[in-house]
Amino acid sequence: MRHLVYVLRRLVAMVPVLFGITLIVFFMIHLVPGDPARTLLGVRATDESVAALHQTFGLDLPIWRQYLDFLGRLLHGNLGRSFFYDADVNELVAGRLSATIWLLVAATILSLAISVPLAVLAATHRGSVWDQLIRGLPLLGLGMPAFWVGIMLVLLFGLKVHAFPVSGFGTTPVQHVSSIVLPGLTVALALTPILIRSLRTSLIGVLDSDYVVTARAKGLSPRRVITGHTLRNASVSSITVLGVNIAYLVGSTLVVERVFALPGLGTLMLEAIFNRDFPVVQGVTLVFAVMVVIVNLLTDVTHGLLDPRVELA
Template sequence: MKYLIYILRRLVSLIPVLLGISFIVFFLIRLIPGDPAATLLGSHATPQAVAALRGQLGLDQPLWSQYLTFMGHLLQGNLGYSFVYDGSVGSLISTSLPVTIWLLVSGTVFTLLIAVPLAVLAAARRGGTADNIIRAVPVVGLGLPSFWLGIMAILVFGLKLGWFPVGGFGNDLAGHLRSIVLPGITVALTLSPILIRSLRASMIDVLGSDYIVTAQAKGISTPRVVFGHALRNAAVSSVTVLGVNIAYLTGSTLVIERVFSLPGIGQQMINSILGRDFPTVQGITLVFAIMVVVVNLLTDVTHAVLDPRVKLA
């Protein structure tokens, strides 16, 4: 029950955050050079045609009037109408959002599959050859940009070996799964170095604790001590590290989506910015803000579940 109350309180606190973000984004997006009406009509449009289209789109109104209109629609659950895509922003986002969620989930899964075994092995073999090799992974990984990793994955596993598609999202579940592997691994290679370093340090501290030494003295097997006792306690701090980086990644998925031509909201955001599609940019930004808050919320709840000493306020 306490978790439900905490979640509801956090969701209520999201309202002023979204209002502030909507205000900032609305006015900042207007600073982008270019006129949406002129962009839609092309370079050969006459000034009269541009002025007429601006009137149809409501762009000739004062900014405060446009903002009030936007907020009125937003309070009714209407994110606006896309100039470029000629459709409602809500429909566009509902179509592309699942692709971005697929990317985030697959990236998180691959990150855990890569980072947890390596961090545990490094901590259990502290100072050994395996530990020294694994410790070099974060140093190398943190210096490689995600777009370069994505391009290398496409060249090797997509074009050379032909194991996975090099772009798109497929047409069915099997196609989705195959298409999301390379983007997910690219995300994981970006997040894994940070998680490996954090989890390794936590595991070393926990493995040196008195209760671990006592468990080993009682004859409990090493795998049971490491995975049954040490890993859960060590994971508490690493969950926060992972959550913070996933929240950061939520707003930067556009790079991965661009490299792999995934039709997610990051890709849609870039196209909307280039097309001066103000309503779509505003709607996607609000969705990104909600996703970041949700990821942070799940991180806090998971932290509390792993560590009963944490009190949710």
């Protein structure tokens, strides 16, 4: 029950946060150089045609009036209509959202699949060659830009080995899985070094605790000690690290989607920025903000479920 009350409180607290985001996004996007009407009509457009398109889009209204109109549409669940695509922003976002969700889920799964075994290996073999190599991995991983990692994966697994598609998203679930492996791995490799360092440190602290020493004295196998007594307690702090970094990676998927030509929200955002498509930029930014808040909320709830000592308030 306390978890439900906590979730409801956090959802209510989202309202002023999202309102602040609408203020920042709306007024900052209008500071970007360039005129949406001239971008659509081209450099040879006359002043009369530009003025007519301004009136059609409502860009001739005072800025405060445009913002109130934007808020009014938003309260009815309407993100507006795209200048460039001449389509509802809701439909554009809905059509691109699945690819971004697939990317984030794949990145999370792959980062855990890589980080957990390596962190356990390093923590249980402290001071060994394995530990030194794994501890050096974060320094190497944090120094590699995501776009460079993506290009290297394309060259190796896409063009050399021909194991995975190098662009697109496919049309069937099987094609989705195949197409999302390389982009997901690109994002995961940026997240893995941080997770390994956090989980290794937590595991070492738990392995030295009294109850783990007692479990070993009772004759429990090392595997049983790790899976039954150590990993869950050590993962509590790492869950927070994972959630914070996934929330950060929500916005950084723009580069990865561009490298792999994924039809996701990041690609839509970049296209909208280049075309001065204000409604799409505002709509996608709001969706990203909601995703970040939801990820942070799920992280806090999961933290509370794993550690009953944590009070959710």
